[in-house]
Amino acid sequence: MEISISQIEKILKKENLLKEIRIGDNWLYQFPVEEYETKFLDLQSNSRTIKRDTNTLFFCKGLTFKQAYLQIAIDNGVKYYLADREYKIDDHQVTGIIVTDIKKAMALLAAEFYQHPEEKLTIVGITGTKGKTTTAYFLKHILDRTFHQKVALLSTIDTTLDGQNYFKSHLSTPVALDLFRMMNEAVENGMTHLVMEASSQAFKQSRVYGLRFNVGVFLNISPDHISPIEHATFDDYLFCKRQIISQSDVMVINQDSRYYSFLHQIIDEKNVPEITYGRQLSADYRIEQEARFSFVSQHLGQLLEFHLQLDGDFNKEDATAAMAVSQKLGASVDDCIRGIEETVVPGRMEQFELHQNIQIYVDYAHNFDSLNRLLNVVRNQHPDHTLWVVTGSTGKKGLNRRVGIGKAIGNFADYAVLTSDDPDTEDPNDIAKAIAGAINNPKVHVKYIEDRKSAIQFALQKAQTGDAVVVSGKGEDPYQKINGVDVPYDGDAVVIKKLIKALDNASNG
Numbered sequence: 206m207e208i209s210i211s212q213i214e215k216i217l218k219k220e221n222l223l224k225e226i227r228i229g230d231n232w233l234y235q236f237p238v239e240e241y242e243t244k245f246l247d248l249q250s251n252s253r254t255i256k257r258d259t260n261t262l263f264f265c266k267g268l269t270f271k272q273a274y275l276q277i278a279i280d281n282g283v284k285y286y287l288a289d290r291e292y293k294i295d296d297h298q299v300t301g302i303i304v305t306d307i308k309k310a311m312a313l314l315a316a317e318f319y320q321h322p323e324e325k326l327t328i329v330g331i332t333g334t335k336g337k338t339t340t341a342y343f344l345k346h347i348l349d350r351t352f353h354q355k356v357a358l359l360s361t362i363d364t365t366l367d368g369q370n371y372f373k374s375h376l377s378t379p380v381a382l383d384l385f386r387m388m389n390e391a392v393e394n395g396m397t398h399l400v401m402e403a404s405s406q407a408f409k410q411s412r413v414y415g416l417r418f419n420v421g422v423f424l425n426i427s428p429d430h431i432s433p434i435e436h437a438t439f440d441d442y443l444f445c446k447r448q449i450i451s452q453s454d455v456m457v458i459n460q461d462s463r464y465y466s467f468l469h470q471i472i473d474e475k476n477v478p479e480i481t482y483g484r485q486l487s488a489d490y491r492i493e494q495e496a497r498f499s500f501v502s503q504h505l506g507q508l509l510e511f512h513l514q515l516d517g518d519f520n521k522e523d524a525t526a527a528m529a530v531s532q533k534l535g536a537s538v539d540d541c542i543r544g545i546e547e548t549v550v551p552g553r554m555e556q557f558e559l560h561q562n563i564q565i566y567v568d569y570a571h572n573f574d575s576l577n578r579l580l581n582v583v584r585n586q587h588p589d590h591t592l593w594v595v596t597g598s599t600g601k602k603g604l605n606r607r608v609g610i611g612k613a614i615g616n617f618a619d620y621a622v623l624t625s626d627d628p629d630t631e632d633p634n635d636i637a638k639a640i641a642g643a644i645n646n647p648k649v650h651v652k653y654i655e656d657r658k659s660a661i662q663f664a665l666q667k668a669q670t671g672d673a674v675v676v677s678g679k680g681e682d683p684y685q686k687i688n689g690v691d692v693p694y695d696g697d698a699v700v701i702k703k704l705i706k707a708l709d710n711a712s713n714g
């Protein structure tokens with residue numbers, strides 16, 4: 206892979222991103238002609254991963270970027286850097302390409318460098334506050350059947366670029382340099398389709414700038430991701446999410462979502478074909494006849510029965526979104542039925558049983574909407590028994606989640622064991638106090654146990670026959686983020702399996 210200076214100049218000028226080219230104190234608006242054919246064989250934004258003998262274009266990106274990183278890059282042989290700020294560089298052998306928006310420039314240049322892998326893949330982009338990963342998993346299962354296992358996946362949990370081997374993801378949507386590199390790898394591996402989550406940050410940070418989605422999916426929106434490092438306001442959050450509309454050839458959208466009529470106006474104005482789903486009579490894919498593990502979907506007068514392993518009415522919405530996308534891409538009804546039936550998602554609605562009649566639910570719900578819906582489902586299944594919730598909330602981000610989690614607990618739970626969930630630099634006890642303060646139901650018992658494993662153990666030991674224990678918020682995360690470091694943690698499901706074994710052994714004698 207490579208990109209030449211003339212290609213870079215052309216793209217930046219076309220997009221009106223180029224401010225100036227700086228060599229020492231000299232300002233230029235075009236590169237010296239003799240440099241046009243200079244080619245970069247690597248794009249890097251991390252001074253720690255520069256390959257010394259490879260001609261590299263170095264991106265000085267991000268609020269936390271320091272001039273010292275650029276100096277390290279230069280010491281390692283970098284001769285050209287791209288930035289949206291001025292850096293004082295004495296070395297006249299080093300050229301600065303100064304742009305108005307580095308993140309947009311990164312996305313456009315990465316696409317060119319990797320020879321536009323996005324044009325060689327059919328791409329489904331999924332946005333929504335909740336259900337992105339679940340929908341992506343349903344889609345992967347269905348489309349794998351239709352397109353002979355040639356489906357790459359970029360999800361919050363896992364990434365696969367060859368359709369079979371998975372590795373852990375760092376972000377829901379990778380930064381542009383990684384995203385286009387991964388797409389290229391998927392193409393080289395023979396993949397024909399890519400299912401990817403498109404987080405609000407992906408749009409805000411221009412990680413997907415210029416990318417077209419063959420199908421865009423808008424699942425839902427509820428207040429979340431408001432913090433100094435995410436979105437300053439809900440308005441900004443919605444604005445970022447709705448960018449998916451102008452980047453999609455077709456939109457699949459939940460007609461029951463908040464702001465649907467607003468979003469519909471934009472879809473309409475932009476002339477994007479729309480496919481709706483939901484529980485309303487007018488939805489193109491209508492969910493009806495819902496039972497715990499099955500539902501009927503009505504589409505164009507055809508009634509189809511679906512069975513699924515995932516409990517919860519919200520998962521029926523995600524399955525229906527996946528079916529609507531899959532049919533648009535050519536999947537058969539049979540592929541949809543079988544793909545949905547076989548899908549399980551790590552850390553989402555996983556269920557375990559203790560002493561035969563204490564039901565334990567592990568789920569990733571960690572804001573008001575998702576926890577409220579989850580607890581509603583569990584409460585309905587255990588109307589006369591104690592509902593235990595073991596949960597916490599993240600430090601530094603999603604700050605409004607604390608009040609939302611407290612409200613949801615107040616609506617449905619009997620006993621809350623508040624604990625740690627990625628406290629980062631905050632005191633988990635302070636986070637727990639904020640949650641407890643929002644539980645506006647005096648009948649709810651509240652206990653704080655900082656260590657998550659001990660908190661789960663407490664609930665399992667205290668629960669009685671018929672009770673339900675919901676362990677929520679971390680899903681299968683194998684770490685706790687503490688002071689910026691991911692400290693290894695077994696994961697809720699593993700902790701629970703070990704505790705069940707120990708408690709069963711103890712009760713058997």
Ligand SMILES: CC(=O)N[C@H]1[C@@H](OP(=O)(O)OP(=O)(O)OC[C@H]2O[C@@H](n3ccc(=O)[nH]c3=O)[C@H](O)[C@@H]2O)O[C@H](CO)[C@@H](O)[C@@H]1O[C@H](C)C(=O)N[C@@H](C)C(=O)N[C@H](CCC(=O)O)C(=O)O
Nearest residue numbers: 250251252266267268269270274376377378404405406434
């Ligand atoms: C690492 C980090 O914390 N980055 C945050 C930061 O990004 P930024 O671009 O301004 O700065 P940066 O990423 O720190 O970049 C620093 C640069 O210095 C470079 N560096 C660093 C050290 C060094 O020695 N040498 C060096 O060159 C790094 O390689 C990097 O290129 O500031 C941004 C604006 O505030 C944040 O969005 C971004 O959050 C990170 C990426 C993050 O994890 N964000 C989360 C919230 C996120 O994106 N989550 C979504 C899911 C949530 C959703 O649904 O919206 C996701 O897609 O995963």
Ligand SMILES: Nc1ncnc2c1ncn2[C@@H]1O[C@H](COP(=O)(O)OP(=O)(O)OP(=O)(O)O)[C@@H](O)[C@H]1O
Nearest residue numbers: 334335336337338339361519522553568569570575
């Ligand atoms: N359609 C939905 N509506 C509301 N809640 C949902 C929906 N689908 C899933 N959930 C809940 O949200 C939790 C997270 O689901 P999932 O991981 O699929 O969402 P996500 O959008 O990828 O989340 P995140 O942005 O937090 O990574 C689930 O464990 C479940 O409790």
